[in-house]
Amino acid sequence: MAYEERAEPQAAWAEASPIVAFWRQTMAVAAAELHKLRRDPWELLTRAVQPALWLLIFGEVFARVHGITAGGISYLSFLAPGVLAQSTLFIAIFYGIIVIWERDLGILQKLLVTPAARSALVLGKGLSASVRGLAQALIVYVLAAVIRVPLHFGIASIIGVFVFVSLGAVLFSTFSLTIACLLKTRERFMGIGQVLTMPLFFASNAIYPLALMPKWLRAVAAVNPLTYLVDALRTLMVGKVPGAFSLGVDFGVLTLLTIAMVMLASRLYPKVVS
């Protein structure tokens, strides 16, 4: 029996344009991740602990240190967007372990043997990280409302915050996937995850303004993507503080980096199994 005798079922499936197909594949991966998250909401609740500690303890204490903020806003208002950006980073930065986990199990091999675009497999994972980021945004808003931190609670600014948090989560989670693809083992990855988060966090404007930093640190912060995420969230949540970039600059920087990271991670993805 030669192959030409059989019908071509695949031909009928190729009807969708590549962009539509890409989007469907991405959503398929994200949907599967969301099924898991829905069954394990504890993960989201335990993640709420960290931002709560930062706001309620660190924030309350440092609010008493005068001179740390700029622009005449209270320290807690200044801190809230920083804490949100930081918890988005912390959630996403260890996300890459999933690729090592799935490789060890054999799931990744099977995903890579499907005709799905590698970039769709990567972006799908990234989007599920962004859902976790959005849960953090809700938590920060609730905490802020409870302890009466003055923030902008308007619909437009909340939508803006959600957009930036999603973008940041996709960026940091695909960065994490890239690292995982390079390191290939859990042990090495967990080690480097710790090494990366703290410098990214401290060399940013998350908990203190850039103006307070020594010059060399300010230069590092200027190329740290977390700075742009904090900057955008702060503009949206409390208004423009002195020295802030425009939202357009923040969006541009984060979007370009995200596209670059998705492309890089999807090139490295198949190498994990070979």
Added chain:
Amino acid sequence: MSSDTDARPAPVKAAIETTHLSRQFGKLTAVDSLDLSVPPGTLFGLLGPNGAGKSTLIKMLITLLPPTSGTATVAGCDIRRQAVAVRRRIGYVPQLLSADGALTGRENLELFAKLYGIPRRERAQRIDQVLTVMKLEEVAHTLVQRYSGGMIRRLEIGQSLLHEPRVLFLDEPTVGLDPLARQAVWERLHALRDTHGITLFMTTHDMEEADKLCEAVAIMNRGRVVAMGAPDELKARVRSGASLGDVFAHFSGESLEQEGDYRGIRGTRRTASRLG
């Protein structure tokens, strides 16, 4: 890249055909100028000890690893130039556990149906069909982490059949299964071949199982095929009453070491304990 999208395969007589296919890792030659031809609709077994090059060969055929030199066609498509077309036409069941335990059986199938681009109107029907064929209807909404080893294997095979592949690759499909589950898996595989004319290409290091169940086998050692043919034919060429183990020893000039290396053992045991 345009040839990589969905070029129609050239009419061919072989489901799998390799031409001087080689893969090197540094100085190690894992697959050494291999020529192999598998006719369509065959139940084909690739045998050999751990480290013989079976996994490397299968990884190249399913487009996860590029060859160092030589090439191959699978279902009529070139593994180098038409990788995506190959992926549309094949299914793959890894040796490791590849169904997602945190999802239900049905969700696992849905994910793959979507990744294979099966249109929404056909999706539910195909999934139902696979659940029926693999006898998993009753546990369709149960999390896979509660499945038995045999059920997981059947689900994994089901996942790889949703898009009606021409060639199904199975890496040690019965490792870690008890005899009953093993038989159930084999019955499913035979039925598939008989009803759909699908080509089954599997690796195994269980010579007895291959002897009983495969119509044709290739025995690999050190990156080369040392013997190929129907099991009975090969045994007759050695002596009457010979086993496939004897065939291996005869053609490779080595006795068959089943122990394998550390990595192989670890992999096998890990799979066995997960499935067990």
